[in-house]
Amino acid sequence: MISLAGRDILHAWGKFVFTGVGLGLLIGVTLSMAGIYRGMVDDAEVLLDNSGADLWVVQKDTLGPYAESSSLYDDLYRGILTLPGVERAANVTYLTMQVGSGERERRAMVVGVVPGGPGEPGQPDTLVAGRHITRGHYEAVADLMTGFRVGERVRIRRNLYTVVGLTRRTVSSGGDPMVFVPLKDAQEAQFLKDNDAIVHQRRRTEANPALNRPGVPGVLEAVLASQSVNPAVNAVLVRLSPGADPDRVAADIRRWKRLQVYTRAEMQEILQAKLIATSARQIGMFLVILAVVSAAIVAFIIYTLTLGKIREIAVLKLIGTRNRTIAGMILQQALGLGLIGFVVGKTAATFWAPIFPKYVLLLPGDAARGFVIVMVICALASLLAIRAALRVDPAEAIGG
C-alpha cells in the first residue's frame, strides 16, 4: 500500500522540516523544563548525600537547616555523641552569600565544617583536586562550578581564603555551588558584625546600668566578651553506628536533648514537598502551557496543510478513496511532524542543557514519556484537520 503521508512529506520536505524544527525547539524547551525540575530534585538528593549525615539535629520547632533557619549552641554535639547508636556528630553552618575572587563574584553556599578529613559529617566526601581543609582558619574547598582553582584566594566577607581543594556536584537545594570553610570562620562570617556595629553595641552595653554596675567592672567585661563570640551553628549532623535504628536514635535525641531531629526520609520530604514544591508547581504550569501551545501549533499547521489540499482530498474521495485512508494520511503527517519535532527537541535540549546556569537533568524515562505525550498531542491535534477533510464534499472536484 502506498503511503500518501510519506510521499507528501518527501515532496514538501522543506516545509515539514522547518515546521518540525520550530516545533522541536518548543519541545526542547519543554524537555529542558522537565530537566530543570529533575535537576532541582537531584540537587536536593545530592545535598543530603554530600552532608554524609543520617540524622539532622536542628533548633526545636524549625524545618532547618535547609528549609528554615535554625540556631543551636555549638557544644550540643558533645551530648549527642554520648547517646547510643551515634557514631559521629559534627556542627555545621550553611549560609548562601557572594564569594569574590578578584573582580568576579560567585553566588555560593558557604558551609562551615569541622576541619578534619573525609568521613566527618559535613565534609565533602571526595575531591577532584587538592586536599581537604586541615588548618583551623582561612582555607576553603570549592565546588568546580564556582570556577575557582586550587591556590586561588577568595574573599568571604572581610577575610581571604586559599582554595586548597576542589570537589564536584556539591550544591545547595537551590543549585548554588558550595564552598567549604572551617567552622569558626563560617560562624564569624555568618554572625560577625562590622566595626561600627561593635562600637555601638559596646556603647549601649556600657550605658546599661544593669550590665555596667559601679564597682563591679568584671560584669561589663564578661558581657562584652560574650557579645564578641558566636557560639551558634545551624545544625548538628549525626552519623549512626552500623545497624542503629535512625528512628530510635532520633527519638532519644528529641527526648533527652529536647531538639528537633529529622531522619533522611523526613529531610527528603521537607526538601521536596516544602522547599522545591512551589518551583515544581511553577514548572508544572509551564509544562502544561507549553504542551497546550505545542498542540495548538501542530493543530494549526496540520489544519493549514490540510486546507491547502482540499481539492486533492475532494478528488481522492470522488474517485473512491476511503475516509480512513484520508484520515490516516493526515494522522501520519501529524505524527511525522511530531517525530521530527521530538528528534530536534531532544537533540537541542541535550546540547543546550550544559549551558544552563542550574543543573538540568535529562532522564531517558522523561524523554520516553515526552515522546509518547508528543505523539498523543499530535494525534489529538490532527483531529481538527481530519474532521475538516472528512467534511469535504467529493462534489467539490466537479465544477458547477
Added chain:
Amino acid sequence: MAERPAPRPLGSAGVSPASGQDARATGIRIEGLRKRYGSGDTAVDALKGVDMAVAPGEVVGLIGPSGSGKSTLLKCLGAIIEPSAGRMTLGTQTIYEDGWRIPDLRALRRDKIGFVFQAPYLIPFLDVTDNVALLPMLAGRPNAEARQRAHELLGALDVAHRAAAMPSQLSGGEQQRVAIARALINRPPVILADEPTAPLDSQRALAVIGILNRMAQQYQTAIIVVTHDEKIIPTFRRIYQIRDGRTHEEAGEGRALD
C-alpha cells in the same frame, strides 16, 4: 483497433463479474431521472426526467447553458448525490431505482466509474506513474501490478516518457492525458468527463477528445463529456442537449479527428 481487455475481477461495489461484463456490453442507461433540491415552496427541480443511453465504446457530448442541470446530472451519474426518482442502469445492473441499489457507492465510484475533470487535479506529491496507479494501490492491489498497468496506459496515451515526472513538471495537455489514464486504470465501463478541454487550446483540446475516442474504442468504455467547448462539439456523433432539466438527443457532426 486494440484488443479488448480481459474482464476485471469482482469489485467491492456489489456488482458481480457477470454484471460487470454486461455493463461493458450495454453501457449506461438513464430513464426518467429526477432531482429535486429542497422541499415545499422552496423546492427546485434541477432534473425533470432525464433519459440517456450511452453504448460501450461511444463518446457522447452533454451540452447546455449554465444552470440547465449538467453538473447535477453528472453528480447523479457519478453517484455523488442521490437522485430523487428514476432509474440508472450500468449494463444489466440497476444501480439506482428510487434509491441506491448498491451498498457501497464509494467502491462503485472507484471500480465502475472513471472521472476526468476540468483541471487534471493530479496529486501533486505523487509522480505520474503513482498518480495513475493510485486507485488500484489504494484498493489493495500489489504496487508492482498497479504500476505495470499504469505504464501500459501511459504508453497508450503517449506520456510514458514522463512516467517519473511530477505533475508540476508536465504541460497542461500532458497533465490531462495523465488524468485520463487515471480514469481508465480500473477499466471502468463509464467515464464522466467534466469540461476536460476547458483549459486547453484548440489543438490540444482536439487531441484530448481524440484520445478519449481512442480509449473508448480500445477499452469499450462509455464516455460522457460535459462541455461548453465549441471547438469539440462538432466531433461528437451524438449529443445530449440539456434544457430546463430535460435532455434532448441530437445527432452530432461526428467530424473526423486526425
